[in-house]
Amino acid sequence: MDIHSIIMKVLVVFALALASASAGLLPQVLPVHPRDLPAVPSIEGRITNGQTASEGQFPYQVGLSFGSSSGSWWCGGSIIDNSWVLTAAHCTSGASDVTIYYGATVRTSAKLSQTVSNSDFVQHASYNSIILRNDISLIKTPAVSFTAAINKINLPAISSSYSTYEGQTAVASGYGKTSDASNSVASHLQYADLTVISNKACENTFGTLIVTPRVICVGTYNGVSTCNGDSGGPLAADGVQIGVVSFGSSAGCEIGSPAGFTRTTYFLDWIAEKTGISY
Template sequence: MKVFVVLALLVASASAGLLSSPIGAGEPIHPRNLPAVLVQREGVEGRITNGNDASEGQFPYQVGLSFTSSSGGWWCGGSLISNKWLLTAAHCTSGASGVTVYLGATVRTSPKATYSVTSSSFVQHKSYNSVRLSNDISLIQIPAVSLSAYINVIELPKISSSYSTYSGQTAIASGWGLVSDSATAVSSKLQYAKLAVITNSVCAKTYSSLVVTSNTICTATPSATSTCSGDSGGPLALDGVLIGVTSFVSSAGCESGAPAGFVRVTSYLDWIKENSGVSY
């Protein structure tokens, strides 16, 4: 599962010294900001490489997000957490003037419902830092949607889960995108991949403890299976519970074998409740 995005590399120069990789596996970077040389330019920035095709209704909480801005557009993922709120990454909402939300889609271009909202419906974390990749989380409000077998919410973790590292457990990341780095067209079908959660101490050996904090979850990416651009903001789910939001990969590429990074949802349960009313 890959998440390559087509916008310019915004943070590399600012973070090169601060966030250098201890083992030379590339700098941590939001998938949306991967260098264009690594990206297949197909108009959307989506990617889950070496994943599996999802069946209709398998991930009813998955949403597709087509963002617009004065300088162009980009594609991200998100998770429906109530009938009118969804959770995504701050690096997806950052700089956008609006978004079209695709709900209940397995084939990317055939959603069960769509809504278009402006940036006034975004609640981006005020402390989001694009250099340290911290607080990379946003909420988007949409008109109330009717829930069904194809459009449904995902459960937020319980506050008691805040003490769990999830290490050694297998979670599922999902999203749309190219099926390989050499593909010339984005995937039309929703993809998913099973990824093993690793300890933050192992992940920090690649990205440093400045990036990998207690607010982070990391997964291994064996066999070139990873999140990448377009998967940005999408869900990492464990037993039907949303534990992570797709946030960063290595600037060496999503097939580099470096860990994939996610925002840890348990760290933001109070923030979610305060800004949306959705409680755990």
């Protein structure tokens, strides 16, 4: 995203906020999708200040290399069924195809890869890139056989729909940047343990226009956070996926602002409707 696009996004967010004239609506920090943070090359780095995953530790993690007529970008995703991958709408948006890398603890050594066209993308019809609303997508894939290295993650039960998860420790995994200054390609999957914070606390940074019941946030202490390349990846608590990497601070990944995720429980009905998967 160039500086003009960022300025336009700022102006649109401000205009929306001023139009509603509600206290707490205006972001104190401009939110941005990790995909839109400056990154060279496009498949750059990993989670900032995280730990290196061991073989088979995150069998549900996939790497996603999206292509389009205007370039390519890297995101993460999760296996939720033999034929479905869950990711973010800002990852699928504008893409013509995606190559999915399964079982790749070492990013360049996937156990299996598949290329899928955008006709098999199920992007949320109400995704809004300006206010980062409904940032969720599904990818229909050829069926894969589960192994020790390739397996699904469970979605929350419908009975968990009203759980906030506040105070719980959750793990984010991905191939995103190791630091804001990073310019090297990551070779290994990274992960970080993060604490879920209340939406009220998250609103103090990003405002109520951005932080809605569709969102779940984590604190990013000591520079540990999601970053470029992590977009669309999973946030898991007790083996259940509770979030999809959605946004962070435009000022960088290490500054201590919360990181925002699409709240999985909010979209359980939508996922069930599109895939037939239910819990």
